[in-house]
Amino acid sequence: MPNTLPYKIAVLVFLENAAGEHLLILRSKAPNKGAWSPIGGKLEMATGESPFECAVRETREETGHLVTAADLHLFSVIAEKAYEGQSHWLMFLFRCRKPLASLPADIAEGRFGFFSRKSLELLEIPETDRTALWPTYDRYKDCFVSLKADCQPGKPVRVEIEEITPSPI
Numbered sequence: 342m343p344n345t346l347p348y349k350i351a352v353l354v355f356l357e358n359a360a361g362e363h364l365l366i367l368r369s370k371a372p373n374k375g376a377w378s379p380i381g382g383k384l385e386m387a388t389g390e391s392p393f394e395c396a397v398r399e400t401r402e403e404t405g406h407l408v409t410a411a412d413l414h415l416f417s418v419i420a421e422k423a424y425e426g427q428s429h430w431l432m433f434l435f436r437c438r439k440p441l442a443s444l445p446a447d448i449a450e451g452r453f454g455f456f457s458r459k460s461l462e463l464l465e466i467p468e469t470d471r472t473a474l475w476p477t478y479d480r481y482k483d484c485f486v487s488l489k490a491d492c493q494p495g496k497p498v499r500v501e502i503e504e505i506t507p508s509p510i
Contacts, residue, residue: 353381
């Protein structure tokens, strides 16, 4: 019998400052409560919002950083099956090319910090971020990759590449 969990569609936006440090939010709400992650949120599907529109909106709402779709590079789509056993997620991952000038003020969703890529290994981050999202960012941030991840509770996260563009030689 197939897993009939609800499907959610969301974006994550990978932001940096001029020094190349990554902006993360220590989430005060589920999902990923108590963990550091990139900013993002769910698409407003009732209004027909596109992933790019959502990324622009979420960046403005969460950080006050004004960006346009031209400032964003869609570097990955990842389909997460049974994340936390609660739902399936289709996540659009964006890299923002416009650096942040300063650390944003705390918001209801959590507080912010800038971190070097190396220091992320020492932070409390979601397991799928550690095994799928950050390695994807490291390797494919300047191209595009489509992934699927099996996140069923009690099993190791399995990540599979479905397509890379441009394809490696």
